[in-house]
Amino acid sequence: MEASVTLKRVGKLVHGKTILAGMSFGIEKGTIVAVVGENNAGKSMLLKVIAGFENPEHGGIFIHGLDSVRRRQEVRHLIGYVPADNDFDPWLSLKQNILFIGSLYGVSPADLETRISTMSRILRLEDALDTKVQDLPSSLVKRGMIVRALIHDPAILVMDEPTAFQDAEMVRVIWDYLEQFRGEKTIIFTSQNFSVIEQVHDRILVLREGRVLLDGTLDRLLESTTHYHQFQIEFETLSDAMYQKLAKMDIVFSPSKQGNLFTFYGRNKKVLFQVMEAARELVLVDVNLKKMGLKDLLDSEFSRQGLVE
Known part of the structure; x- marks a missing residue:
């Protein structure tokens, strides 16, 4: 055209x-x-x-x-x-x-x-x-x-x-x-x-x-993010100390905390179980696998950590 x-x-x-x-x-x-x-x-x-x-x-x-x-x-x-x-x-x-x-x-x-x-x-x-x-x-x-x-x-x-x-x-x-x-x-x-x-x-x-x-x-x-998943785990309580522990895991990308909700990206679904294992002392309320959209793509920390390939 x-x-x-x-x-x-x-x-x-x-x-x-x-x-x-x-x-x-x-x-x-x-x-x-x-x-x-x-x-x-x-x-x-x-x-x-x-x-x-x-x-x-x-x-x-x-x-x-x-x-x-x-x-x-x-x-x-x-x-x-x-x-x-x-x-x-x-x-x-x-x-x-x-x-x-x-x-x-x-x-x-x-x-x-x-x-x-x-x-x-x-x-x-x-x-x-x-x-x-x-x-x-x-x-x-x-x-x-x-x-x-x-x-x-x-x-x-x-x-x-x-x-x-x-x-x-x-x-x-x-x-x-x-x-x-x-x-x-x-x-x-x-x-x-x-x-x-x-x-x-x-x-x-x-x-x-x-x-x-x-x-x-x-x-x-x-398409550049097809090997990634966005996870949301809701805990009964999520302290700042535990959030920092989970956020520093090298398999976790672009973590964020909102109340007791922990949101992050991972290269495959196995990451979810590894994070849950690291937080096994906490009471789990809910787990979601969220479809990625434009906002996720534009997340500055997301891009800096290499999820856009």
Whole structure:
């Protein structure tokens, strides 16, 4: 398939610190790509660079084959951007903010009214349109930012935490709407909602320290952990001393303690019985073998200990 976004050895520095380190990858048209990673992994900066709100110090970014720096005006019309933070004019109403941006993109007054009306109905913003942004809750502001990003019908939608501040119902509403663009628009987004990412993605980019650590579908990424199991053992009581004893076993990976629940990873099921033997003096309440998901894959200690091969 044809590339919608292409990065070639892109590097970004902020105050002398490397935020993006030689990134090279392409994103196919019409796909939904989630960008995930720890705090300060470079997620937000990557989105800003793709959207054209930051310039790279090194390398190049190409949007539909156009150099994003040299052909900035053309590229800007191809992209809709939802930043992490509210950047609306607080003294204008939500609708006035959206109308202003739409007019800058040359959208006709009739199309502006139609698009605002349609998207506001779908995203449940109709009662908020005429209210000053400074008087609106963050949940409504964020939805308004999605409308603004789509107002000029861009080919690429770049969104930093698009469902931040939303309740579970609105998260479903937003993604039910956005998924309608699959195959038509390229969507690149960040999110802390791992269950949403697992459901909607075509591809996941895992960042660490400004580099792409992992790249692929969740099933493909989890293939690297097929020889591992996640175990949860609940004891009647689990002291800190016993937890430290179990956690230090060389067969135990990425251990954690929550109350009397001991969670860890092991290379095979025999590990479970070895841990139980080491804790034989404790009263066992329950044992679970849990299916691994995106959150497990992103666990920093998990990756540092070598479970991603």
